Amino acid sequence: MFKALTDIIGADKLIHEDEARALYPCPSQAARKIKGVVKPQNIADVQAIVHWANAEGIKLYPLSTGRNWGYGGGNPVAEDCLILDMGDMRQIKDFDPELGSITLEPGVTQGALYEFLSANNHPFFAPVTGSSPHCSLIGNALERGYGVTPITDHFQGITEVTAVLADGSIYQGQLDEMNIESSKLAKWGAGPYVEGLFSQGNFGIVVEASIKLDPRTDDSIMIIFKPNDDAESFDHVVRVSRDLMQTQKKVVSAIKYFNKAYSVALNMPIPREDMAADDFNMMNWLNKAGAKYKLPEWLGLIFIYGNDDLAHIAARECKKALAPHCQSVVVFDRKKIKLARAVNKILPKMKPLEMLKAQIDTVSASYDLLRGMPQSRFLKAAYWRAGQLPEDSADYHPGRDGCGLIWYAPMLPMTGKDLLKFEQITKEVCAEYGIFPVVSMTTISEQCITALVPIMFDPHENMDAAFACHKALFAACRTAGYLPYRAHIDSMAWYQGADEPQKHFETTLHKAKQHIDPEGLMSPGRYQRRKA
Numbered sequence: 114m115f116k117a118l119t120d121i122i123g124a125d126k127l128i129h130e131d132e133a134r135a136l137y138p139c140p141s142q143a144a145r146k147i148k149g150v151v152k153p154q155n156i157a158d159v160q161a162i163v164h165w166a167n168a169e170g171i172k173l174y175p176l177s178t179g180r181n182w183g184y185g186g187g188n189p190v191a192e193d194c195l196i197l198d199m200g201d202m203r204q205i206k207d208f209d210p211e212l213g214s215i216t217l218e219p220g221v222t223q224g225a226l227y228e229f230l231s232a233n234n235h236p237f238f239a240p241v242t243g244s245s246p247h248c249s250l251i252g253n254a255l256e257r258g259y260g261v262t263p264i265t266d267h268f269q270g271i272t273e274v275t276a277v278l279a280d281g282s283i284y285q286g287q288l289d290e291m292n293i294e295s296s297k298l299a300k301w302g303a304g305p306y307v308e309g310l311f312s313q314g315n316f317g318i319v320v321e322a323s324i325k326l327d328p329r330t331d332d333s334i335m336i337i338f339k340p341n342d343d344a345e346s347f348d349h350v351v352r353v354s355r356d357l358m359q360t361q362k363k364v365v366s367a368i369k370y371f372n373k374a375y376s377v378a379l380n381m382p383i384p385r386e387d388m389a390a391d392d393f394n395m396m397n398w399l400n401k402a403g404a405k406y407k408l409p410e411w412l413g414l415i416f417i418y419g420n421d422d423l424a425h426i427a428a429r430e431c432k433k434a435l436a437p438h439c440q441s442v443v444v445f446d447r448k449k450i451k452l453a454r455a456v457n458k459i460l461p462k463m464k465p466l467e468m469l470k471a472q473i474d475t476v477s478a479s480y481d482l483l484r485g486m487p488q489s490r491f492l493k494a495a496y497w498r499a500g501q502l503p504e505d506s507a508d509y510h511p512g513r514d515g516c517g518l519i520w521y522a523p524m525l526p527m528t529g530k531d532l533l534k535f536e537q538i539t540k541e542v543c544a545e546y547g548i549f550p551v552v553s554m555t556t557i558s559e560q561c562i563t564a565l566v567p568i569m570f571d572p573h574e575n576m577d578a579a580f581a582c583h584k585a586l587f588a589a590c591r592t593a594g595y596l597p598y599r600a601h602i603d604s605m606a607w608y609q610g611a612d613e614p615q616k617h618f619e620t621t622l623h624k625a626k627q628h629i630d631p632e633g634l635m636s637p638g639r640y641q642r643r644k645a
């Protein structure tokens with residue numbers, strides 16, 4: 114079956130099933146039976162693979178680097194697909210150093226773009242996330258990932274795509290086909306917006322994308338604030354956050370919230386000895402740890418960009434607005450971060466200081482992320498419950514290293530009531546299955562915030578409980594109206610029950626799929642219901 118394919122692209126570009134299965138270990142421990150992996154080197158290879166797949170009736174599952182941590186990794190949604198791994202397609206081209214437009218292939222990672230910009234002294238931010246420098250920029254953007262640099266919504270930053278369709282033909286936007294240079298500078302182009310079908314869709318294989326880069330600012334400021342622990346104060350803080358996002362929208366790019374459990378998991382080792390006791394209670398331990406280290410119920414971060422004067426004026430306004438409702442509000446600029454790093458270097462490695470040193474490391478990594486520098490520090494949390502942590506942070510790979518991680522990422526209205534209600538649902542559901550109730554949140558506008566719950570587990574001990582927790586959390590949040598903007602490969606079918614009547618959205622999507630990909634060649638099952 115594969116001989117014709119190897120004749121076209123070469124035997125070294127095809128990895129058969131037995132070898133391929135180990136290439137995409139997933140920290141959620143999701144697994145699918147696959148036919149193998151094929152690794153194109155260019156667009157012509159992708160087209161040849163698609164033509165071959167049509168002739169053989171083989172389903173394809175394209176991916177960029179396979180590091181879709183917590184959402185299924187490099188695993189397809191459906192069984193028996195051939196993975197089309199574009200990690201070797203790493204060209205950076207058509208860079209406009211004046212306007213900040215750049216065209217990338219799917220294998221270009223956050224780290225590669227940052228190195229390209231830094232090496233050539235191009236004053237632009239790389240659109241990074243906290244996932245790791247080795248993750249694809251295009252893959253993250255098509256999954257509607259977000260960050261804290263000025264273009265927080267990474268799909269919003271995509272201005273143009275080139276894709277291979279199910280019949281092997283090339284899709285380009287109308288202006289791009291006409292060789293209009295400005296097509297790379299305006300997201301919507303001319304006519305209906307077709308490119309949206311390629312975001313979280315299965316209508317083709319995106320082989321190139323142009324993205325807009327924001328110019329690097331003179332200064333970046335990070336504010337860390339601790340809201341008072343009562344619900345009324347927290348509601349005030351969220352309301353103030355909304356106002357700041359509105360009134361300071363030119364300089365405040367994002368606001369983040371972390372619950373107490375997140376601060377513990379990111380900065381403290383798991384209490385393995387305590388957990389071995391029959392009477393161990395996770396929430397009691399969490400509350401004791403919080404009291405010992407004086408951790409607030411919530412911690413907030415504000416990310417500010419601008420020239421020196423503008424950034425510091427905005428920081429003062431933010432601090433003034435938050436202070437009446439917070440235990441503390443601390444402003445970190447370049448000088449204060451430099452001082453914190455210097456202090457951390459001279460602090461002795463003593464057990465009483467471990468938490469403080471870890472917190473300074475976290476603050477430092479957060480500031481670097483603010484400056485558009487890819488980070489692995491936050492991926493360390495994936496190892497909290499299980500997994501062998503590599504000594505080199507550049508080598509973090511939660512799937513390979515035996516971690517257990519499923520991410521649940523719903524959208525919430527930007528109100529204190531909704532944020533607290535969601536955290537309470539998370540606590541109740543996670544307690545039922547023995548899962549630590551970690552919650553972080555990031556604004557995507559002054560009206561909406563996305564939460565992220567990492568369901569961390571030991572694959573050898575509580576994998577079944579973790580999967581059951583994921584399903585129960587989805588069900589509880591569906592009732593409350595807090596469904597994810599981005600789904601794990603197992604939960605893509607849960608938006609619509611197998612026996613529910615089709616909705617208008619699903620019917621319309623099915624009609625488009627039938628026209629563009631009538632044989633269902635591309636990524637079967639993505640964001641679709643499955644047969645009962």
